[in-house]
Amino acid sequence: MTIQDIVAKLGATVALGEERMDMEVEHAFASDLMSDVLTLKDTPVLVTGLCNVQTIRTCDMASLEVVVFVRNKRPTEDMIELAEDNDMVLICSQYSMFKTCGLLWELGMKPLY
Amino acid sequence: MHQEYTVIEGDFVNAGKASSSVKKTLKQLNVNPQVLKRVVVALYEAEVNAIAHAYGGKVLVDIDADKIKMVVADKGPGIPDIAWAMEEGHSTARPEVRDMGFGAGMGLPNMQKNVDKLNVTSEVGVGTTVEMEVNFH
Ligand SMILES: Nc1ncnc2c1ncn2[C@@H]1O[C@H](COP(=O)(O)OP(=O)(O)O)[C@@H](O)[C@H]1O
Ligand SMILES: [Mg+2]
Numbered sequence: 001m002t003i004q005d006i007v008a009k010l011g012a013t014v015a016l017g018e019e020r021m022d023m024e025v026e027h028a029f030a031s032d033l034m035s036d037v038l039t040l041k042d043t044p045v046l047v048t049g050l051c052n053v054q055t056i057r058t059c060d061m062a063s064l065e066v067v068v069f070v071r072n073k074r075p076t077e078d079m080i081e082l083a084e085d086n087d088m089v090l091i092c093s094q095y096s097m098f099k100t101c102g103l104l105w106e107l108g109m110k111p112l113y
Numbered sequence: 114m115h116q117e118y119t120v121i122e123g124d125f126v127n128a129g130k131a132s133s134s135v136k137k138t139l140k141q142l143n144v145n146p147q148v149l150k151r152v153v154v155a156l157y158e159a160e161v162n163a164i165a166h167a168y169g170g171k172v173l174v175d176i177d178a179d180k181i182k183m184v185v186a187d188k189g190p191g192i193p194d195i196a197w198a199m200e201e202g203h204s205t206a207r208p209e210v211r212d213m214g215f216g217a218g219m220g221l222p223n224m225q226k227n228v229d230k231l232n233v234t235s236e237v238g239v240g241t242t243v244e245m246e247v248n249f250h
Contacts (some may be wrong), residue, residue, distance in 0.1 A: 034214030036243045038154045039223055057129035058135070061157045063150055078126075 001107060002023060002088055003066060006045070009107045010093045010100060011069070014073050016101055017089030025066060028109045030101050034058040044112050047104070051075060056082045065089060068104075070097045114139070114176045117148035120160055121167040122185075124139040125213050131172040132157040135183075135245055138176065144249055146232045151227040159243045163209040166242060180229075181247045186195040201223065201234070 001002050004021040007014060014021075029043035031037055034100050037046060045066040048055060051073035059067060060082070066089045069075065075083070081091055091101045116138070118131035136153045139222030144152075156172070163170045163185050199221045206216025225231050227249050230246035 022161070033212060033219075035216055035217050035219035035223065037214075038158065039219065039226075052213065053126055054128065054215075054241065057157070058214065060133055060212065063146070065181045079164075110119045 001109070003091070005107060006068070006104065006109075007091060009103050010068070010091070010095065012091045012093045015069075015090040015092055016080050016083050016088075017066075020087075020089050023066070023089070026110055027112050028068075028101070028104055029112050030097060031039060037062055037064070040064075040112065042112055045104075045109070047093075047097065047100055049073065051079070051081055054088070055079070058089070059083075059088060060086050065090065068093050068100060070095060070100045116173075116174040116176075118172040120163045120169050120172060120185075122164060122167065123209075124164055124169070125209075127163045128213070129157050131160050131174075135174055135181075139181070142176070145152050147161070148249055152183075155224040155245055155247070156183050156185070156225040158219050158224050159211075159245070162220055162243070163187040163241075165206060165213070165215060171229055172242065179212060179250055180246055180248045183243075183247075185243045185245075187242075189238060189240045191239055192233070192235040192241050193237055195233050195235055 029044040030047040032050045045065050047068045068091045070093050116248040139149045152164040167187035171182040175182045194226045201222040203217040204218035228245040235241040
C-alpha cells in the first residue's frame with residue numbers, strides 16, 4: 001500500500017511530506033519507547049504517541065521515514081524543520097493508538113515481529 | 114578524521130546532534146547503510162546517557178578507512194555498578210528522561226549489540242567513559 005492509503009484509511013492530516021504520498025510501505029511498528037525503536041533492524045512506519053524532537057532524532061538514527069502521531073498530537077515547528085532535513089513524512093491521526101493500529105491492520109499493514 | 118562535540122546536562126533538545134552529524138559524515142564516506150545504522154544508534158544512546166544521567170561531557174570521534182572509534186566521556190556522577198547498569202531493564206532514569214522516550218534500561222545493552230567493541234569505565238564522583246568501535250567491513 002501507499003502512504004496515501006494510510007492517510008485515507010485514518011482520515012489523517014499530513015503535517016509534512018505531501019509530495020511523498022505514493023511511497024510504498026508494508027510494515028508498521030507502534031511504540032512510545034524510543035529505545036525500543038532503536039533496536040529495530042528494519043525501517044517500518046512508526047506509530048507513536050510520543051511527539052517531541054526526540055521522536056524525530058530517533059527516526060533519523062534508525063533510518064525511519066514515516067511517522068504516524070496518534071490522538072491528534074501535532075509536531076512543532078522545530079520537529080518539522082528537523083524532519084524536513086531528513087526527508088520524512090509526518091502524519092497526524094485523530095484516533096487512539098489502539099484504533100489507529102486496528103485500522104492499519106485492517107488495511108493490511110504487517111507487523112515486524 | 115577527528116571530530117569533537119560537547120554535550121550539556123539536561124539539554125534534550127540537542128540530544129542526538131553529535132550522532133546526526135556523524136551520520137552525515139559516514140554517508141558522505143559511503144559507509145554501508147547497515148553499518149552506519151549500528152554506529153549512530155549506539156552513539157545516540159551513549160549521547161542521551163551523558164545528557165540524561167550525567168553532567169554532560171564530550172563526544173570524540175575518530176574515523177579511518179576501516180573503522181570508527183567513538184568516546185563519550187562525561188563529568189560524573191559515575192556509575193557505581195557497571196555490571197548492574199549493563200543488564201537490560203536496569204535503569205535509574207528520572208521521569209523527564211522517560212518523557213523523552215528513554216529510561217527503559219535498554220541503552221547500554223543496545224550499544225553492546227551494535228558495536229564490535231564496547232568498554233565502559235567509570236569512577237563515582239569523577240565520570241564515565243564509554244568507548245566504542247565499529248569496523249566498516
Ligand atoms: N553516563 C552515565 N552516567 C551515569 N550513569 C549512567 C550513565 N550511563 C548509564 N548510566 C546508568 O546506567 C543505567 C542504564 O543505562 P541505559 O542502559 O542506557 O538505560 P536508561 O538510559 O534507559 O536508563 C542508567 O539508568 C543509569 O543509572
Ligand atoms: Mg540510556
